[in-house]
Amino acid sequence: LAKTTQPISMDSYEGQEVNITCSHNNIATNDYITWYQQFPSQGPRFIIQGYKTKVTNEVASLFIPADRKSSTLSLPRVSLSDTAVYYCLVVPRGAGNNRKLIWGLGTSLAVNP
Amino acid sequence: GAVVSQHPSRVICKSGTSVKIECRSLDFQATTMFWYRQFPKQSLMLMATSNEGSKATYEQGVEKDKFLINHASLTLSTLTVTSAHPEDSSFYICSALAGGDRGTGELFFGEGSRLTVL
Numbered sequence: 641l642a643k644t645t646q647p648i649s650m651d652s653y654e655g656q657e658v659n660i661t662c663s664h665n666n667i668a669t670n671d672y673i674t675w676y677q678q679f680p681s682q683g684p685r686f687i688i689q690g691y692k693t694k695v696t697n698e699v700a701s702l703f704i705p706a707d708r709k710s711s712t713l714s715l716p717r718v719s720l721s722d723t724a725v726y727y728c729l730v731v732p733r734g735a736g737n738n739r740k741l742i743w744g745l746g747t748s749l750a751v752n753p
Numbered sequence: 754g755a756v757v758s759q760h761p762s763r764v765i766c767k768s769g770t771s772v773k774i775e776c777r778s779l780d781f782q783a784t785t786m787f788w789y790r791q792f793p794k795q796s797l798m799l800m801a802t803s804n805e806g807s808k809a810t811y812e813q814g815v816e817k818d819k820f821l822i823n824h825a826s827l828t829l830s831t832l833t834v835t836s837a838h839p840e841d842s843s844f845y846i847c848s849a850l851a852g853g854d855r856g857t858g859e860l861f862f863g864e865g866s867r868l869t870v871l
Contacts, residue, residue: 676862683759683846683862684797727796731860741860743789743797 644728649748658715660747662728665709673704673711676727678746684727688713715749723751756780757849759863766837767871773833774866776847782827783849788820791844791865803830837870844868 645663652658664673672691676684688695690702690711701714715722727746758777766772776786784805789797801822802810809822819841821833830849834841847863 681844681865681867683757683848683865685862686859741787741799743799745796 643742644730644744646728646744646747648745649750651750651752652718653752654719655717658718658722658749660713660726660728660749661710662713663710664728664730667708667730668732670733671730672733673702674729674731675700675702675713676729678725678727687726689731718751720751720753723749725749756861757847757863759847759866761866762864763867765869765871768838769836771833771835772837772868773831774845776830776832776849776863778828778849778851778861781851783851784827785850786824786830787848788822788830788832789846789848791846797846834868837868839870842868842870
């Protein structure tokens, strides 16, 4: 399973755009890149998933370069409620129930007023 | 509402007692569920993979006799912490793999259960 590396923490201010970059040098051909958000004492919540190029939903954008060895989660105009831990994971698609995920420490984002 | 529901969200028990945590998939069938444990300021650690109708697969270092997992139906998996001790105090999270009629192959997480053993 591909290992991911992301910054331990980031600070931002309300209204700013936040970009969190994740490295996954050993990503496999059938792996997707998935980002989760976790608030204290809550389970992780799915944010976005992508395979290549760019994916955008109502919450965030995900940028993936051609070599797929990294990805960047972009949160537009963050608010205080976006303060959370953000996890980047590489998830194999297909292969039945092989969904054992390796969770890193994630990036603790603090949004200040 | 939540796609995966955990109950109870918080539980406090005395040392030596057993505690059962339920994980339900509300609007899909989950042949596979995963149980995680998370200590403060640490990441999620996979404890076991629960498969409907068969024995759970435990990760290395997780005692199967201490953490009993039952996945008797396609919508319910339970984790029982037997003879709980203070060191078992943690945040337990389940996730369910959406398959069957949904067929999306996506993972959904429960809200988590905070266990405190006195």
